[in-house]
Amino acid sequence: MNKKDIVVQIKEDLKDKIIFWEERSSKRHYFMINKDDIVFVARYLFEKRRARFITASGIDTPRGIEILYHFSFDKEGGEIVTVKVLVSKQECKIESLTPFITGATFIEREIQELLGVKFLNHPDPRPLLTSEDWPEDKFPLRIDYRDADFTNKVDEEK
Amino acid sequence: MSQNRKTIIPIGPYHPLQEEPEFFELSVEGEKVSDIDIHIGYNHRAIEQIAQRMTWDQLIFLVERICGICSTSHPIANCNAQEDLAGVEIPERAKYIRSIVGELERIHSHLLWAGLAGHFIGYDTLWMWIWKYREPVLEIFEKITGNRNHYAMMKPGGVRRDIKEEDIPYLKKVLDEAERKIDMITKAVLDDPVLAARLKGVGVLTKEDAIKYCTTGPVARASGVAIDVRRDDPYAAYGLVEWNVITQEEGDVFAKTVVRLLECFESIKIIRQCLEKLKKVKGEIAVKIKEMPPGEGKGRHEAPRGETFHYVRSDGSNNPVRVKVRAPTYVNLPTCKATVPGESIADAAIILASIDPCYCCTDRMMRVVNKKSGKIELDGSKLIKLSQEKTGRLRREFGI
Numbered sequence: 001m002n003k004k005d006i007v008v009q010i011k012e013d014l015k016d017k018i019i020f021w022e023e024r025s026s027k028r029h030y031f032m033i034n035k036d037d038i039v040f041v042a043r044y045l046f047e048k049r050r051a052r053f054i055t056a057s058g059i060d061t062p063r064g065i066e067i068l069y070h071f072s073f074d075k076e077g078g079e080i081v082t083v084k085v086l087v088s089k090q091e092c093k094i095e096s097l098t099p100f101i102t103g104a105t106f107i108e109r110e111i112q113e114l115l116g117v118k119f120l121n122h123p124d125p126r127p128l129l130t131s132e133d134w135p136e137d138k139f140p141l142r143i144d145y146r147d148a149d150f151t152n153k154v155d156e157e158k
Numbered sequence: 159m160s161q162n163r164k165t166i167i168p169i170g171p172y173h174p175l176q177e178e179p180e181f182f183e184l185s186v187e188g189e190k191v192s193d194i195d196i197h198i199g200y201n202h203r204a205i206e207q208i209a210q211r212m213t214w215d216q217l218i219f220l221v222e223r224i225c226g227i228c229s230t231s232h233p234i235a236n237c238n239a240q241e242d243l244a245g246v247e248i249p250e251r252a253k254y255i256r257s258i259v260g261e262l263e264r265i266h267s268h269l270l271w272a273g274l275a276g277h278f279i280g281y282d283t284l285w286m287w288i289w290k291y292r293e294p295v296l297e298i299f300e301k302i303t304g305n306r307n308h309y310a311m312m313k314p315g316g317v318r319r320d321i322k323e324e325d326i327p328y329l330k331k332v333l334d335e336a337e338r339k340i341d342m343i344t345k346a347v348l349d350d351p352v353l354a355a356r357l358k359g360v361g362v363l364t365k366e367d368a369i370k371y372c373t374t375g376p377v378a379r380a381s382g383v384a385i386d387v388r389r390d391d392p393y394a395a396y397g398l399v400e401w402n403v404i405t406q407e408e409g410d411v412f413a414k415t416v417v418r419l420l421e422c423f424e425s426i427k428i429i430r431q432c433l434e435k436l437k438k439v440k441g442e443i444a445v446k447i448k449e450m451p452p453g454e455g456k457g458r459h460e461a462p463r464g465e466t467f468h469y470v471r472s473d474g475s476n477n478p479v480r481v482k483v484r485a486p487t488y489v490n491l492p493t494c495k496a497t498v499p500g501e502s503i504a505d506a507a508i509i510l511a512s513i514d515p516c517y518c519c520t521d522r523m524m525r526v527v528n529k530k531s532g533k534i535e536l537d538g539s540k541l542i543k544l545s546q547e548k549t550g551r552l553r554r555e556f557g558i
Contacts, residue, residue, distance in 0.1 A: 027391065028242060028456050052385070053372045054458075054467050055489075057482035068482075070456065070469065078391025080456050103372025103489050106198075129202045141207060 006049070006076045017041055027079045030068075035085040038069070039095045042083070045071045046101055051081065053097070056107050058115040060142045064088040065115055069097070093118035114141040164192065182494065184506060191506055194498045196491060209481035214240060214314060214450055217478060221468070222308055224483065227270065230263050231461030232468070232483065233312035238393055238457025239468040240314040244450055249442045252316035254432040257395040259303070259311050260459065261425040261432075265336070266295040267462035268418040271514045272343070275415065278508050279356055280546025284343070291339040294332045301325060316444025326433050337426050344419045352552050357412035361497040361509030364409055368493070375464020376417045377490045377513050381409035387460040399431040411512040418514075450474065461486055463514050487515045504548040507541055 007029060011021065017037045022030040033041055045051040051071040059066045069083040087094050096119035097104040108119045109128035116139035119125065127134065139145060165186045181197040205224055212220055217240075221232040234256060241248065248256075269292040276284030296306045302321050303309035311317050321329075347353055363373070368381035378385055386403045388396040404420045406413035452474040458467045464486030471480045490513045497509050 024454065025242065025245070030454065052369075054465070055482070055484040057469050057480070059471065059480045068469070070467065072391075074385045074387075074390040078387070080391075080458075082456070101372065102370045103492070105492060106488060107484075128198060140204070 006073055006079065007081075010045075010049070010081065013044065014041060027077070028082075029079060030082045030084060032084045032086070035087055035094050038083070038085055039097070042069060042097050043100060045081070045083070049073070050075075053101050053103050054080070056104070056111060058111040058117060058141065060115060065092065065117055067094065067111065067117065087117055092116055093120055095120050096122040098122050098124075113139070115139050116142065182510060184498070184503070186503060189502045189504075191498050191501055191503060194494055196494060198491070206481055206483060209478060211477065213476050214447075214478065217481065218312055218314065219310070221481075221483065222310065222312075224485065226307060227267050228263060228461045228463065228466070229308045230259050230311060231459050231466045232485075234260055234394070235457050235459040235461075235466040235468040236470070236481075237312050237314050238459065239455040239470045240447070240450070240457070241455070242457055243453055243455025243470055243472055244314070244447045246315055246445055246447055248316045249445060251320075251436065251439050251441055252443045253395040253398070254435050254439065255317045255321055255443065256312065257399070258321065258429050258432045258436075259309060259317075260394065261428045262295055262298060264425045264462045265340075265422050266292050266299075267514075268422050269295070269340070271418060271462075271511075272347075272415065275411075275508065275511055278511050278542060278545055279353075280549040281353070284347075288343060291336060291343070294336055298329055298332055301328065313444060315447045316442070318444070320443050321436060323437070326436065329433060330430070333426055333429060337423065340419065340422050340426075344422075347415065347419065351556050352549060352558060354412065355552050355556070356549055357415065357508070358408070358410055360411050360505050361501060361512055362408070362410045363493055363497050365407075367496045368409070371493045371496065372489050373464070373493055374489060375460070375462070375486050376414055376421065377464065377493060379403065379405045380413040380417045382407045385465075387458050387465050391458065393457075393459070395432055395435070396428070398435070399428050401428050411508055414512045450476075463487055464490060487513070491515060503541065504544045507545045 011018065014031075014033075017033050017040070019032040019034065024030065042053075046053060051073050054070040054072050056067055056069045059068070063086060065087045067085050067087060069085075071081045071083065073079045073081065085094065094117060096108055098108055098119070099121060105122075105124060106128060108122055109125065111117050112119055112122075112125060113127045113130050113134070116137075130140075166183060183195040183197065184191050185193040185195075205220065209217055209220055218233050218236055221236045222229050224232045269288050273285040273288035273292070276282065276288065299309055300306050302325055303311050303319060311319060363377065363381045365382045368378050368383045373381070373383070374385065382405060384403055384405045387393075388401075389403055401424045404417050404424060406417055450472045452472055454472075455470045456468070457470075458465055460466075466486060467482075467484040469480070469482040470478050473479050493513060494510055497512075498506055501509060
């Protein structure tokens, strides 16, 4: 399947899921979907279209937490297709991809502790990077995060 | 063997030289490893958050310091991301220089790994020889960039320094010499019956697992997954020169060794062609990026260990809103869960090392703890000794 086809194909197969599509350049695509559709879309890209899952990145924005899932089409011509979802801070959870993409284990655990997005049905949801005594309600990559509390605590102990 | 005879072996955690310090917890039943758990984050430096306070130019210097061994991979990936965001094309001369630096790094990194692998299995001669032949490659770096490591060659829009015409004959001479030596070592490794007995069929990563774990780089290519960003999504000069992607089907430690050694020759091939082109292609080595428009950019580079991926987002100001870094070890490391269980403790050290996680500094923290008494029975040096003794036994059996 050549370069043109794969993007056209995705647009066609997912046309009722895509909220909007952005094309930065011929090899860099972004599209937004509803967060409830993420398992369907990721399964479609990973299993049906044989894309490689690169990673996910979470961003704290004023509208909520945006999670970007980057998929690479290596054989088709090197496109990176990014699936965007928006998770509200009030209901900060989303379905996990790990049950069918083993490679997503680490990154979901990372986003969970750094941005506070809960991944439902994750088989191993322990913290990955933060230390054991890290407070559960502090998320270091959120914009409103200030590390004063934690620093003071360490100083007092000294 | 009953459950209560199970022993936990923690390996780690402090690993100060690499971006991803690791701590492996092996559950052992007798000689066999039954399960493995990986802990990371012992040396988390919050690079992604620091990056949000940097200007676009400073960002390159920051990401260069993520890793000491592949110190040009992150800058290349980040420059690719920034250029994608700004929508600029770098000058042709800069493309060749980028590829030369990237490939020289691949050679020195692969040789570093091969030497360490030799040490882990008790082939210290191999280790010392390989590191001796790695030295001239670092000298090339010193000559063309001024540094043996952290070359600071990349900048958004091109490269910082040019490669001088008069340095090219020297570079070619060193490369010829290096090629002969690597050739000698490769033949020695491929023909050695002890190495074959020690590494073949050990720590096999199947093709299905390689895809499921989303692995990249030599780990994926040794399992028959022919992916290479340099070919699949050409950047720098990789689309302008002739070279091959090396793959092996077996997926064991031996296949990973072969892929890395053979890739050195492809790298030399790429550098030679780039040097030829540098003689003809003159002109600018960088374009100026006046301002970063609001938007997003994605860039990647095939580092020695696999695909390095960078994502940047800009709001049009002087600082990035978000920088996401995905180093190759982040996806390659979890494959230990598929490769280590079922193998013996003597092989665990080399299997964990076979994904090339700069594992060398971890070994002094390895220890075997008796789960019942909590007593330390074996430490890191003893585990390596176990591995080396196994090779010694095989050597005697083969009469070498």
